[in-house]
Amino acid sequence: MDDNTSIVLALQLLALCCIACALLLYLLRRIRPQPASLQTKEALHADPEDVLTGRAAGRSVLITCCDTALGLQLAMHLSNVGFRVFAGLRAADSEKDGGQDAAGVDSVCGRLLRAHAKHQEAVFGDLPYQGCLVTLPMDVTREDVLHEAMDVIRRHLPAGHDGLHAVINTAGLCTRGRLEVQENVHWDALLKVNVVGALRTARAFLPLLRNNKGRLLNVGAPGALGGDAGAGAVAYTAARYAVEGATNALRAEMEPLGVSVISLQPPEGATGEALFQPPREASEHHDVLGATALHAVEEALLSDKPKPRYQLRERVGLLRAVIPHMAVGKHAA
Structure with a gap:
């Protein structure tokens, strides 16, 4: 050869x-098998029967604040994979008695969620659980709005259901400033929204979680194992670590009731603005979590034995709009 x-x-x-x-x-x-999070964009174009017969089908989840980038993405994604999602939106005082239609009626997030729900209705047609995304007024800093939200949820639960599978607390505020010059009013707002709001949420919806032996998910401290949230974030970091500590204590308190309490830990380097800043225009990108992080959220919701904490490993991306590094952030509660 x-x-x-x-x-x-x-x-x-x-x-x-x-x-x-x-x-x-x-x-x-x-x-x-691919996790559902890898199929987010295709979920509404797949056979609706596949979504309705999955493990998420018919399970009701409350996302407390969908005016945040994180809450908006989770609401759309979880409804795509079959959950019945109650999406909280801030409403003006004059609108809070208007029920579902008043929630975030003029907000960018409200318009995006309503368009998403209409698209779902067109896809699912007359199949069960059609329209599995319900918006409602929500403000974690106000007891009256929280109790009204609980009444709205009870009215919209499917026949035979008397509780929630999960509550995901996505309300948050990030206000930056050097400690020696930051005003007390900003500290008060950070604690009111991030910490007291998380406690009010847990207390208000515990009956619905207890009925279903559900689970409560809080967003913990960014880089909780040693990272930092960037310059000017002393007070914000303190507030998020307080939420982390409260989540750990709640886990022990609620375990005898059959309620799992879980911490979702943003990756090291994630900014509060990326998580909690709402899009200012419909064209702004609202996907702040990647496929692996979304799959971790699904596991936290669907695992028979959920872990106490889940790391959202992909780095959270900023919105397309430029956010000044030391700007005072607007809160979403």
Whole structure:
């Protein structure tokens, strides 16, 4: 066998090996089930029966604040994969008695969620659990609004259901400033929204969680294992660590009631603005979590034995709008 023939045969063998490896990888990808979070964009274009017969189908989840980038993305994603989502939106005082239609009626997030719900109705048609995204007024700093929200949820639960599968507290405020110059009013607001708001939420919805042996998910401290939230975030970091500590204490208190309490820990380097700043225009990008982080949230919601904390590993991306590094953030409660 001459040298040229040997080279040709070797190249042909190499090509066959490459083809075989490619086919093997393709088959493994087809066989291995993908998490629903990797199919977010396709979820509403898949067979609706697949969504309705999944583990999430019919389970009711409250997301306390969908005026935040984090809450907005979770509301859309979880409704895509089959959850019945109650999406909290801030409402003006004059609107709080108007029920579901008054919630965030003029907000960008409200418009996005209503458009999303209409699209779902068109996809699901007459199948069960159609329209599985319900907006309602919500303000975690006000007891009266929290109790009214609980009444709205009870009215919209499916027949035979008397509780929530989960409450995800996405309300938050990030106000930056150097400690020596930051005003007390900003500290008060940070504690009121982030810490007291988390406690009010837990207390208000405990009856609905207890009825269903559900789970409460709080957003903990960014980089809780040693990271920092960036310059000018002393008070904000203190507030988020307070939420982390309260979550740990609530876990022990609620365990005898059958309620799981879980901390969702943003990745190191995640900013409060990225998590809690709402989009100012509908064209702004509202996806702040990647596929792996969304899958972690799904696991926290659906695991038979959820872990006490889940790390949202992908770095959270900022909105397209430029957020000044030391600007005072607007809160969403």
